[in-house]
Amino acid sequence: MPLLEISGLAKQFGGLKALGGVDFTIDEGEIVSVIGPNGAGKTTFFNTISGMYPPDSGVILFEGEDIAGLTPDRIAKRGISRTYQNVRLFPNMTVLENVMVAQHCRTSRGVFSALFQTPAFLREEEEIRQRGKEVLGFFGTRLTGYRFDQPAFVLSYANRRRLEIARAMAAQPRLLLLDEPTAGMNPRETRELTGLIGKLRSERGFTVVVIEHDMRVVRDVSDRVVVLDHGVKIAEGTYEEVSSNDDVITAYLGRPAGEGSS
Amino acid sequence: MTTTLPRATRGLDIDRRKVIVGGLLAGSVASFLSAIGMVETFDERMIIDPILSLGYAALVWIPVLFGYRVSQRVALEGMEAPRVGAGNVLAGALVGAIGGGMLGLFAVLVDAVNVRNVLLNVTPALVDLLSFHQPVAVGALLLVAVGAALGALGGVAHLFNPRVKSAIVSGVAWILLFSFTELVFGDIFDDLGMLSVDRLIYAADRGLTLGAALVIFGGAALGSLRFKGRASGAVARFQAMPEEKRRSRAFYFAAAVMLAGLLLPSVFGSYLNEVLATVGLFMLMGIGLNVVVGFAGLLDLGYVAFFAVGAYTTAVLTSPLSPNIAPEMAFFEALPFVLLMAALAGLVVGTPVIRMRGDYLAIVTLAFGEIARLLFQADWLKGTFGGAQGILRIGKGSIHTYFGYVVVASGVVALLVGFLRWREGRRLDRIGGPARLPGNSTPGLGITIMAGGLGAIVFGLLFPSFATWTVTGIDSEAVFRMVMVFVAIAAFVSWRLQDSRVGRAWMAMREDEQVAESMGINVVTAKLLAFVIGAMLASLGGALFAVKIGTIFPASFKIVQSIIILVIVIVGGMGSLRGVAIGALVLIGILGGPTQTGLLREFQEYKLLLYGVILVYMMLQRPEGLLPSARRSRELHQEEFLQDAWIKTQEGAAAVAEVAAEEAEEER
Ligand SMILES: Nc1ncnc2c1ncn2[C@@H]1O[C@H](COP(=O)(O)OP(=O)(O)OP(=O)(O)O)[C@@H](O)[C@H]1O
Ligand SMILES: [Mg+2]
Numbered sequence: 014m015p016l017l018e019i020s021g022l023a024k025q026f027g028g029l030k031a032l033g034g035v036d037f038t039i040d041e042g043e044i045v046s047v048i049g050p051n052g053a054g055k056t057t058f059f060n061t062i063s064g065m066y067p068p069d070s071g072v073i074l075f076e077g078e079d080i081a082g083l084t085p086d087r088i089a090k091r092g093i094s095r096t097y098q099n100v101r102l103f104p105n106m107t108v109l110e111n112v113m114v115a116q117h118c119r120t121s122r123g124v125f126s127a128l129f130q131t132p133a134f135l136r137e138e139e140e141i142r143q144r145g146k147e148v149l150g151f152f153g154t155r156l157t158g159y160r161f162d163q164p165a166f167v168l169s170y171a172n173r174r175r176l177e178i179a180r181a182m183a184a185q186p187r188l189l190l191l192d193e194p195t196a197g198m199n200p201r202e203t204r205e206l207t208g209l210i211g212k213l214r215s216e217r218g219f220t221v222v223v224i225e226h227d228m229r230v231v232r233d234v235s236d237r238v239v240v241l242d243h244g245v246k247i248a249e250g251t252y253e254e255v256s257s258n259d260d261v262i263t264a265y266l267g268r269p270a271g272e273g274s275s
Numbered sequence: 276m277t278t279t280l281p282r283a284t285r286g287l288d289i290d291r292r293k294v295i296v297g298g299l300l301a302g303s304v305a306s307f308l309s310a311i312g313m314v315e316t317f318d319e320r321m322i323i324d325p326i327l328s329l330g331y332a333a334l335v336w337i338p339v340l341f342g343y344r345v346s347q348r349v350a351l352e353g354m355e356a357p358r359v360g361a362g363n364v365l366a367g368a369l370v371g372a373i374g375g376g377m378l379g380l381f382a383v384l385v386d387a388v389n390v391r392n393v394l395l396n397v398t399p400a401l402v403d404l405l406s407f408h409q410p411v412a413v414g415a416l417l418l419v420a421v422g423a424a425l426g427a428l429g430g431v432a433h434l435f436n437p438r439v440k441s442a443i444v445s446g447v448a449w450i451l452l453f454s455f456t457e458l459v460f461g462d463i464f465d466d467l468g469m470l471s472v473d474r475l476i477y478a479a480d481r482g483l484t485l486g487a488a489l490v491i492f493g494g495a496a497l498g499s500l501r502f503k504g505r506a507s508g509a510v511a512r513f514q515a516m517p518e519e520k521r522r523s524r525a526f527y528f529a530a531a532v533m534l535a536g537l538l539l540p541s542v543f544g545s546y547l548n549e550v551l552a553t554v555g556l557f558m559l560m561g562i563g564l565n566v567v568v569g570f571a572g573l574l575d576l577g578y579v580a581f582f583a584v585g586a587y588t589t590a591v592l593t594s595p596l597s598p599n600i601a602p603e604m605a606f607f608e609a610l611p612f613v614l615l616m617a618a619l620a621g622l623v624v625g626t627p628v629i630r631m632r633g634d635y636l637a638i639v640t641l642a643f644g645e646i647a648r649l650l651f652q653a654d655w656l657k658g659t660f661g662g663a664q665g666i667l668r669i670g671k672g673s674i675h676t677y678f679g680y681v682v683v684a685s686g687v688v689a690l691l692v693g694f695l696r697w698r699e700g701r702r703l704d705r706i707g708g709p710a711r712l713p714g715n716s717t718p719g720l721g722i723t724i725m726a727g728g729l730g731a732i733v734f735g736l737l738f739p740s741f742a743t744w745t746v747t748g749i750d751s752e753a754v755f756r757m758v759m760v761f762v763a764i765a766a767f768v769s770w771r772l773q774d775s776r777v778g779r780a781w782m783a784m785r786e787d788e789q790v791a792e793s794m795g796i797n798v799v800t801a802k803l804l805a806f807v808i809g810a811m812l813a814s815l816g817g818a819l820f821a822v823k824i825g826t827i828f829p830a831s832f833k834i835v836q837s838i839i840i841l842v843i844v845i846v847g848g849m850g851s852l853r854g855v856a857i858g859a860l861v862l863i864g865i866l867g868g869p870t871q872t873g874l875l876r877e878f879q880e881y882k883l884l885l886y887g888v889i890l891v892y893m894m895l896q897r898p899e900g901l902l903p904s905a906r907r908s909r910e911l912h913q914e915e916f917l918q919d920a921w922i923k924t925q926e927g928a929a930a931v932a933e934v935a936a937e938e939a940e941e942e943r
Contacts, residue, residue: 085793086793086795086796086797113779127771138776164909
């Protein structure tokens with residue numbers, strides 16, 4: 014059974030078909046890239062999976078159960094976690110608090126145990142803190158040490174992207190959705206992150222869907238590439254197959270003159 | 276176009292535009308305060324016996340402050356520091372003279388033209404007062420002269436170094452404080468049987484004696500010179516402490532305050548007790564609203580509704596005169612029902628507004644607040660709530676027996692918690708090593724808690740025999756004690772929640788609701804929880820209010836209550852417990868609540884005006900509040916924080932250097 018199996022996923026904004034019936038599957042332990050020109054519907058694809066918008070139609074089977082239309086927090090609890098194209102951290106919370114709060118759905122202590130600070134509460138707090146630090150350690154020393162207690166807004170752009178990934182990891186999902194994780198990074202940082210995306214699978218056992226514009230990253234990390242254009246899947250396969258596909262080239266470069274307009 | 280160079284600040288060259296604008300502003304403020312009757316009303320009260328009344332004091336500060344501000348020259352970084360000297364004094368004097376002249380003109384005008392049918396408070400007595408009991412024309416000239424002198428004083432202030440300046444300010448502040456608290460100290464000296472001391476300081480209910488004023492001023496100024504910086508040093512040292520130590524210090528401090536609060540009321544005298552009980556009541560509700568607005572970021576303008584629910588539930592359950600249902604419970608028996616009703620009300624208000632944000636939420640909750648009041652007032656519920664007549668003879672909160680029970684019960688809980696801690700501590704000791712982390716239990720901690728619990732049980736069992744606190748409106752001492760206990764509970768609840776999983780979820784929700792939801796936080800539960808907890812804390816305030824007053828009417832639960840509680844939270848510092856405490860002390864303690872008086876009884880009429888002024892000033896100058904939480908001030912000053920806060924600290928600088936070195940290393 015695939016980890017995530019999507020069929021006929023459609024989403025419309027007013028008259029605009031952002032997704033027009035997309036089929037998609039990913040198996041446990043795969044890394045799949047989603048590419049496509051601007052406005053192809055890639056982010057919308059993530060938004061509907063993670064529950065930010067309910068899809069108009071279609072089935073999203075996660076571990077065999079339909080999650081289409083569930084609220085985002087339910088979906089997060091089931092094990093799908095994401096990052097955003099335009100980094101969306103909790104800017105005034107500290108780096109550590111950002112990854113601590115992400116474990117909300119994996120923990121359970123409520124008001125009463127917090128009021129009386131029961132041993133169970135203290136133990137859980139400590140676990141949350143430790144796991145938070147451990148997850149931040151995934152990025153070497155970039156987010157550790159004195160950084161723990163810095164508010165997230167002081168971080169550099171690349172570090173914000175890293176923290177966002179750490180936050181998604183801290184929620185202990187099975188499936189990670191990364192929306193353009195290397196956008197805005199310099200080549201060196203991009204290379205480093207490319208390696209880390211591989212490690213997300215090999216060391217941490219996550220299954221990863223990544224939206225990416227940088228073709229070298231796509232080539233290096235993905236087992237399989239899915240190409241979206243105008244809300245429909247126009248190609249799927251290995252990087253080599255997809256990069257030589259005529260439809261894909263047309264989608265990216267536009268149609269040659271004489272084959273009809275627009 | 277050529278760039279204009281900044282105006283030179285050589286010699287006596289002064290900024291004419293600034294001076295004129297400042298002077299006119301000062302004149303307008305002075306005329307306004309006179310026109311609304313403040314000067315005249317305040318004249319009843321003396322600050323220093325023969326020479327200064329509060330009425331004149333209400334005007335004196337204006338030329339001084341404007342003179343000071345206008346003659347101030349901003350030192351720009353990297354530019355030659357502006358020279359201070361005669362220019363400042365002259366500018367100040369001019370501002371004062373213009374202001375005084377304008378006020379004089381005002382006096383002459385209202386003397387010539389009768390405007391009393393428009394401005395009720397512009398009386399001949401006011402004109403007489405403004406012209407120093409001289410003919411108007413002479414008075415107006417005097418005003419110019421006095422204004423100039425005071426303005427010059429403001430300008431002269433620039434010549435002093437900052438230490439002297441702050442010494443003078445603190446001298447003035449202490450004089451005001453002593454004179455405002457005349458009634459309070461009068462009561463206290465009465466209680467202590469030290470009337471002679473009272474006579475020495477105060478001129479028989481007419482302000483400070485001149486001698487006392489001089490002594491106070493001198494003492495305060497000297498004290499300020501001597502101890503300046505000590506307090507901030509202590510604060511800095513406190514903040515530098517490790518988290519654990521800081522927490523325990525804060526806890527002991529709070530405990531000491533509580534103990535003082537339980538013991539001091541017998542010394543305080545009824546007036547101060549009354550004022551402080553009101554302060555406590557608003558502090559309690561401020562703490563509750565802070566959970567909703569400060570922690571969870573839900574701007575609730577109808578908070579008074581929960582206050583009303585608490586008060587009415589108490590009234591209905593305890594009063595023999597409540598129309599339909601009159602179980603005549605005792606206060607403490609009614610309390611669980613009060614909390615239950617408040618929680619329900621929280622759900623009722625919270626549920627429909629779950630998906631609303633910001634302005635929409637504020638408007639809808641505002642409406643809910645009004646609806647609550649109208650319901651309690653409505654004729655069709657008259658059978659239960661008594662309509663516009665309200666409910667009379669609310670039961671006494673006789674707490675001697677019940678309080679004992681409560682203490683015993685908490686003792687039992689403490690025993691249990693202590694035992695669990697002890698066991699956990701033992702377990703951790705056995706595992707040893709890295710499992711032992713700060714915040715973990717230790718056997719010693721467990722034993723301490725258990726000892727505390729035992730003490731509480733003994734105290735609680737003995738309590739009814741040595742204390743008979745009966746809370747009715749009459750015994751202000753008991754009311755205040757009781758309010759203290761409730762405030763402590765509320766503060767404890769919000770303090771514990773802030774740093775917990777629940778508190779973090781609120782925080783995240785306040786930052787970015789959508790993302791919080793995608794990270795697995797159920798925003799519906801989180802919001803409802805905030806509403807319910809806020810409602811329960813407000814209902815405690817309502818219950819206390821009801822027994823304190825003994826009679827409640829729908830008119831006590833107007834929107835202005837919500838607004839004032841919100842102003843307390845904002846002025847004090849949103850999201851900060853200390854801030855809310857300070858906000859309530861300053862605003863309610865000095866100015867008074869919506870219907871209750873504070874230390875400055877004369878301000879009664881002008882309270883709302885002052886609330887407005889304070890709020891506007893704070894929003895402009897210090898939006899994070901008086902004692903903000905670290906988080907909030909970071910939030911409002913992100914840029915400055917980014918620039919320097921971190922680099923300033925030693926390890927910050929080291930870390931920055933380290934990272935830079937690292938980066939350079941990688942670059943190669
Ligand atoms: N909330 C929304 N309301 C209206 N239209 C939307 C919304 N979100 C996305 N769209 C539209 O849907 C289309 C697909 O957008 P989407 O953000 O999914 O593209 P994308 O493939 O992620 O593009 P990019 O590479 O620029 O990130 C765009 O035309 C966009 O304008
Ligand atoms: Mg996108």
